[in-house]
Amino acid sequence: MSHRFVLVVLVFIAVGATPMAAAGSTDAQFVSALPDPATPGDEGEFVTVRAPEGTTVSLDDGEERISFVAPGGRVAVASNPAAASNLTNQTVVSPGLDLANGGETVTLRVDGRVVDRLTYERSHEGALLERHDGAWSWWPRTLPRRSVRTHSSVNATLFVLPDSPSVPLKTLRAANERLLLAGYVVSSPRVADELIAAHERGVRVEVLVEDGPVGGFPRRSARVLDRLATAGVSVRVVGDPHSFHHAKYAIADDTALVTTENWKAAGTGGEKSRGWGTVVESPSVASDLAATFSDDSGLPDTRPWETFRLGRQFVVTESANGSYPSRVATQRVRVRNVSVLLAPDNAEGAVVQQLDTAEDRIDVIQPTVEADGPFVVALKRAAKRGVRVRLLLGSAWYVDDENRKLAARLNDWADRTGNPLSVRLARPASRYGAIHAKGVVADDTVIVGSLNWNRHSARENREVALALDDPAAAAYYRNVFVADWRASERGWRSRPGLVGGAAVAVLVGVAALRRLDFEK
Known part of the structure; x- marks a missing residue:
């Protein structure tokens, strides 16, 4: 059975009266770690750090401390340099620490000052613990991280x-x-x-x-x-x-x-x-x-x-059997540019960049969104610079309560600040059953794919999306969005009948899974 490991990482920068820039330590940090390289005796395990040339670097796990003079840039610190050199392209220096597979905290000091601290709860065999775009995650050492x-x-x-x-x-x-x-x-x-x-x-x-x-x-x-x-x-x-x-x-x-x-x-x-x-x-x-x-x-x-499947038990789930009219025809277009976006590789940065470069309007459809996540923060930045932003959220029972509160919160923010952002909850009106699309139209670019707008989806899931940079493609999906938007209304109200202790219990249970997915 697959095990889901939850990573807890604490990054701590020491702050004192004397600026660290004087010693150049602001450029020092942990970059990655390979605690369990899937080799006999874990030979080749290493920690990668970055530090300015000539500084004295020390690593301390509470049991031992090792020190060396930084050659500059990134280096892998390992007890067995020969074995580690087969597992990384970085320059390898020694000695190194013995990293525990069951969890470890390692402190990085530069010229005697604490500049970073790395904590993991449990290693993952054959996987690197990497810092990527400011976030930490496990990544298979042999799996390429692809760019857009x-x-x-x-x-x-x-x-x-x-x-x-x-x-x-x-x-x-x-x-x-x-x-x-x-x-x-x-x-x-x-x-x-x-x-x-x-x-x-x-x-x-x-x-x-x-x-x-x-x-x-x-x-x-x-x-x-x-x-x-x-x-x-x-x-x-x-x-x-x-x-x-x-x-x-x-x-x-x-x-x-x-x-x-x-x-x-x-x-x-x-x-x-x-x-x-x-x-x-x-x-x-x-x-x-x-x-x-x-x-x-x-x-x-x-x-x-x-x-x-051997020895595995399976669950009975509901099956949809709705029937809906075909109101939107397909359209064949010649798209000027198509970009392949992947999570956790590159999708978060690519989507945020698209939102940050929009000049006129942004239309987003999502089952739900993370209120303080990078995507909603980018929407607010866009609204602040005058971009018209519309966000259409799902109204199915398992997201209705949270989405109503989020819509009210964002609409109140827009009203207070005078920024052109508006949020509505969908009213299917017999044209579909529930919002499950995850799409955005930003000026002349549309992004279509599986990416939910939360950190978990962007940083831990395998997601695939295509960004179509073309006015005709953008117009097609924007027209669909506008039809769904106009059929909805601001300030969605709870559906009658979804009250009482049983409903509350269901919503609490769903909230516990909120970060995972919305696949109803």
Whole structure:
């Protein structure tokens, strides 16, 4: 069974009467650590630090202290330099500390002054503890951290759900050589039909799913995956280090489909959720996503479905069966630029940058958002500089209470400050069942994908999104947003009947999972 490790990191900068800049220590900090390199006796474990050249650096874990003169820049500090040099490209210095797999606190001093302190509760075999964009996370040593890649002038088909459930199926049906499908949950019999049919006509078919969905692994999904595996389709489940394999995409030959929706009736089946999606005809975009698929397929905790399911119990979950009108047609456009965004690799920084460079208007649709997270903070920055910001949140029972409070809080802030920001809770009005889309239109760029607007999604999950920089693409999704916005109203009120102790208990239980996902 996959284990979810919670990382607690304390970064402490000593502050005194004398500025640390005089000694150059403001440039010193911990960069990474490899406490458990998955080698005999943990040979090669190291801590990477950065310190100015010529300063005296010491590391102290409460049991021993080692010191050395910094050569400048980043260095890996290890007891066994020869072994460590096989595990890192950094210059290796010794001696080093023995790092405990069960948890450790290491203090960094430069010229006798404390400048940083690193604490981890438990190591993760074969994984680096890395500081990236100011946050710490475990990352497999052999897994590349990919940067944003942009591809020019590609054809794309734009669609929304529940209006166009045939688009995902047609995309899968068109595969002739390879069909790679990645999801959080895969439980649609129709999707299974297409995967099996592709396999039977000689297409290489592979499926990746999350190993521990919130609430338990659905029985309906287990049945679909059993059917796929029996038919000969390769099915693997992804565990650590991704807290959740939450991406929703497919690669059919040289075409890539990225959506906000799960491969189930409520999502791509068009039987409940408001979702956004795009199909991009581009060998280079497909190659980028195929590389990510390969990375996740090869993780140490990614296992074959047949092995994973042995002795496992599955849970009964609700199945959506709604029927909604098809009001929004698909649109085929020539997009001038498409960028592939990945979490935890680069998506947070890329989205925030897009919000920070918007000049005219930003429209966002999300099931819910983290009130003090980096994305909402960026929205407020945009509003302060005069950008018109609209945020449409979900109103399903499991987010209604929190979202009402958040909407009131942000609308009150906008009223007090006179900044052009407005928040509404969705009113589906029989056009869809619930908001599940995770999208943003910032000026002429639209971002579509699985990224929820919270730190957990951005920094710990595997998420995939596409940023389409094109006025026609932006106009398509903005028109959908405006229709949903106009059907809603500011200051959503609680639904009658959701009262009493039972409802409160349910909401409290859901709040405990709030940071994980919203997959109803």
